[in-house]
Amino acid sequence: MKIARMETFQVPPRWLLLRIETDDGVVGWGEPVVEGRAGAVEAAIGELADYLIGRDPLRIEDHWQVLTKGGFYRGGPVLSSAVAGIDQALWDIAGKARSLPVYDLLGGPVRERVRIYGWIGGDRPDELADHARRQIDGGLTAVKMNGSGELTAIDTPARTRDIVQRVEAVRVAVGDDHDIALDFHGRFTPAMSRRVLPLLEPYLPLFVEEPVVPELTRDIGRIAASTSIPIALGERLFSRWDFRDALQAGIAVAQPDLSHAGGISEVRRIAAAAETYGVSVAPHCPLGPISLAASLQIDVAIPNFLIQEQSLGIHYNESSDLLDYLVDTSVLELRDGHIDRPTGPGLGIEVDEALVRRVAKEHRWRSPIWRHPDGSLAEW
Numbered sequence: 001m002k003i004a005r006m007e008t009f010q011v012p013p014r015w016l017l018l019r020i021e022t023d024d025g026v027v028g029w030g031e032p033v034v035e036g037r038a039g040a041v042e043a044a045i046g047e048l049a050d051y052l053i054g055r056d057p058l059r060i061e062d063h064w065q066v067l068t069k070g071g072f073y074r075g076g077p078v079l080s081s082a083v084a085g086i087d088q089a090l091w092d093i094a095g096k097a098r099s100l101p102v103y104d105l106l107g108g109p110v111r112e113r114v115r116i117y118g119w120i121g122g123d124r125p126d127e128l129a130d131h132a133r134r135q136i137d138g139g140l141t142a143v144k145m146n147g148s149g150e151l152t153a154i155d156t157p158a159r160t161r162d163i164v165q166r167v168e169a170v171r172v173a174v175g176d177d178h179d180i181a182l183d184f185h186g187r188f189t190p191a192m193s194r195r196v197l198p199l200l201e202p203y204l205p206l207f208v209e210e211p212v213v214p215e216l217t218r219d220i221g222r223i224a225a226s227t228s229i230p231i232a233l234g235e236r237l238f239s240r241w242d243f244r245d246a247l248q249a250g251i252a253v254a255q256p257d258l259s260h261a262g263g264i265s266e267v268r269r270i271a272a273a274a275e276t277y278g279v280s281v282a283p284h285c286p287l288g289p290i291s292l293a294a295s296l297q298i299d300v301a302i303p304n305f306l307i308q309e310q311s312l313g314i315h316y317n318e319s320s321d322l323l324d325y326l327v328d329t330s331v332l333e334l335r336d337g338h339i340d341r342p343t344g345p346g347l348g349i350e351v352d353e354a355l356v357r358r359v360a361k362e363h364r365w366r367s368p369i370w371r372h373p374d375g376s377l378a379e380w
């Protein structure tokens with residue numbers, strides 16, 4: 001079997017899909033994208049295809065080594081995401097060629113269902129509480145919210161208390177039998193982090209995500225030591241080497257993204273590295289159905305899985321949503337806040353290729369640019 005063709009498709013709302021076809025007709029799908037940089041990743045795929053066309057798709061590890069290291073320059077979001085999508089598609093092919101789910105090629109399942117959480121949004125505490133209640137009533141057992149809007153380096157008591165009141169409102173709404181996770185998108189300085197996180201401890205969040213920007217990952221130990229709240233991060237780290245400082249510093253939850261951190265091959269290794277520090281894994285996934293399907297294969301295969309993100313109804317998905325590109329949406333259906341272990345071959349999904357071809361066109365989704373009142377750039 002040889003790789004015969006590689007095609008990419010930019011599709012709404014902000015995704016890039018990759019189709020790899022072999023000379024004997026097996027098709028694998030991947031989702032290689034950096035949010036806001038779909039065109040750059042697409043160009044990288046084109047460059048990597050020069051090496052892959054004509055080669056055996058089943059030599060996944062050797063291809064991973066060549067694609068990540070063979071170009072001399074390595075790492076970073078664009079290259080790592082391009083490799084991630086290729087890796088997903090090759091595992092999809094490997095599973096389909098042997099009529100097995102990917103997790104069966106990784107040692108078999110260790111769980112029967114995957115716990116997921118849903119996003120909640122709203123400007124005011126009562127709006128957030130309402131949304132949380134609706135998600136719990138809909139069957140979810142955990143929700144995640146943005147912990148704040150933009151923040152200055154040491155923000156006012158009023159802004160600080162607003163953060164606390166929002167969390168308090170959601171805790172009251174969902175009760176103690178459900179979980180709340182808080183994402184700060186790197187908006188805290190270390191000083192704000194040490195000021196605010198202890199105030200949130202009474203509400204027992206499942207975790208606090210990215211309190212500071214990834215450039216400060218090396219210093220995350222000081223923040224972890226300042227609070228009893230479990231610290232999560234990793235959506236902007238791209239390899240097991242990127243995770244090394246964070247694991248040593250004492251994070252509680254690693255959040256590699258299957259579409260950014262080198263795909264199924266590398267996220268499985270990140271999970272094993274995390275396990276040696278007693279760290280749980282909660283794959284980041286605000287993206288599309290292939291990224292989620294790849295995440296589920298890992299979730300089912302690793303012992304230290306915690307909870308899975310997914311983008312159903314997420315604020316980014318304005319023009320189309322998670323399930324639009326699947327022939328059979330039941331494989332990603334929620335039951336009691338979980339998705340059942342997928343049983344189909346490869347990634348366990350069937351992509352609606354006709355729809356993908358019909359709607360594919362360059363999109364220009366970009367991350368919002370936020371500014372402080374004085375005009376300087378704020379972390380989004």
Ligand SMILES: [Mg+2]
Pocket residue numbers: 183185209210235
């Ligand atoms: Mg996040």
